Amino acid sequence: GQQLNQSPQSMFIQEGEDVSMNCTSSSIFNTWLWYKQDPGEGPVLLIALYKAGELTSNGRLTAQFGITRKDSFLNISASIPSDVGIYFCAGLKSGTYKYIFGTGTRLKVLA
Amino acid sequence: DAGVIQSPRHEVTEMGQEVTLRCKPISGHDYLFWYRQTMMRGLELLIYFNNNVPIDDSGMPEDRFSAKMPNASFSTLKIQPSEPRDSAVYFCASSLDRMDGGELFFGEGSRLTVL
Numbered sequence: 001g002q003q004l005n006q007s008p009q010s011m012f013i014q015e016g017e018d019v020s021m022n023c024t025s026s027s028i029f030n031t032w033l034w035y036k037q038d039p040g041e042g043p044v045l046l047i048a049l050y051k052a053g054e055l056t057s058n059g060r061l062t063a064q065f066g067i068t069r070k071d072s073f074l075n076i077s078a079s080i081p082s083d084v085g086i087y088f089c090a091g092l093k094s095g096t097y098k099y100i101f102g103t104g105t106r107l108k109v110l111a
Numbered sequence: 112d113a114g115v116i117q118s119p120r121h122e123v124t125e126m127g128q129e130v131t132l133r134c135k136p137i138s139g140h141d142y143l144f145w146y147r148q149t150m151m152r153g154l155e156l157l158i159y160f161n162n163n164v165p166i167d168d169s170g171m172p173e174d175r176f177s178a179k180m181p182n183a184s185f186s187t188l189k190i191q192p193s194e195p196r197d198s199a200v201y202f203c204a205s206s207l208d209r210m211d212g213g214e215l216f217f218g219e220g221s222r223l224t225v226l
Contacts, residue, residue, distance in 0.1 A: 003153055033215060042115075042202055042217035043154075088154065090215070097142055097206075098167060099215060101154040 004091055006102035014110050019076040021105040023089030031092040032072040033099070034063050038085045046087075047074070079109050113137070115218035117203050123224045129191040132221045134203030135184055141208040144215065145178055145188050148200045157201075160186065161208070193225045 005024050013019055023032070031050055035043035047058050049065035049072060056063055064073045072089055089102040116135040124130055136143045144159040158168040163180045171178070175194070180186040190197055200220045206213030 035217075040222075042219045045214055045216060048214050097159060097161070097213075098156055099144075103153055 004089055004100055004102040006087075006089055006105050008105060009103070010106035010108070012108045012110060013079055015079060015081060017079055019079055019083070019107060020073065021075075021087060021107075022071060022073045023091070023102045024071045025091060025100075026070065027091075027093060028069045029072075029091035030069070030094045032063070032065050033090040033092075034061075034072070034074050035088045035090065036085045037088060037104075043088055076107075079107075081109050081111055083107060084109050115203055115205055115216055117201075117218035117221050119221055120219060121222045121224075123226065124193055125226050126194055127192045128225075129189065130193045130197075130223060130225075132188040132201050132203075132223070134186045134188070134218060136186070136203070136205030137216055138184065139207070140205035140213075140216075142206045142213060143180060143186050144204040144206075145186070146202040146204060146217075148202060148220070154202070157188070190223075193223075195225045198223055198225050 033048050034046045036046055037043045047056050047063040052065055052069045053067050054065040060077045062075045086104045086106050088104050090099045092099050118133045142161050145157040146154050148154045157170045158178045159166055160180045178188045200222045202217050202220045204215045204217045206215050
């Protein structure tokens with residue numbers, strides 16, 4: 001099935017550093033969701049975005065709905081060890097309920 | 112409120128056996144989704160329901176897979192007969208109906224191993 005391109009695929013960062021990741025597509029989306037998945041668990045919803053240009057925060061996390069509606073960005077400020085996990089984006093096209101998921105960004109935080 | 116509840120959490124079975132995975136969506140949610148997650152293919156949508164009616168099953172890999180939603184609080188995904196390549200984590204998710212797409216809430220998943 002179709003997947004969205006996420007980058008980077010994985011990253012090692014030092015505790016306290018800021019993290020940026022993005023999700024891109026050739027298609028236009030009406031909704032973007034960002035999830036975090038811990039090993040052995042289901043994806044947990046972090047942030048939902050519904051309008052182009054929208055910037056939404058959830059604690060140390062900030063996500064943006066790209067102006068072109070073909071991309072979205074997630075930033076984590078002052079990373080901590082519990083930020084370790086896989087981050088997924090998901091996009092939804094107009095007129096459908098078939099969310100398409102990104103390939104994931106695996107984050108590892110070095111204490 | 113309870114989240115999406117799936118059972119079993121883990122299932123190990125032998126090739127050829129029937130497997131039934133169960134899901135209880137969040138109360139009041141109109142949509143229910145079944146996803147499969149593998150290292151190679153990531154999260155794939157298998158089928159989704161709206162108000163208990165299957166809307167799109169184009170992601171169901173073969174006739175060996177079937178899904179039902181007899182009422183608003185219960186759904187099953189059945190694989191018969193199972194094959195080793197069906198080994199994966201199967202997630203159920205639910206959402207409310209909204210014009211711009213509802214937020215998807217996932218269960219903990221059912222990890223299936225077919226020997």
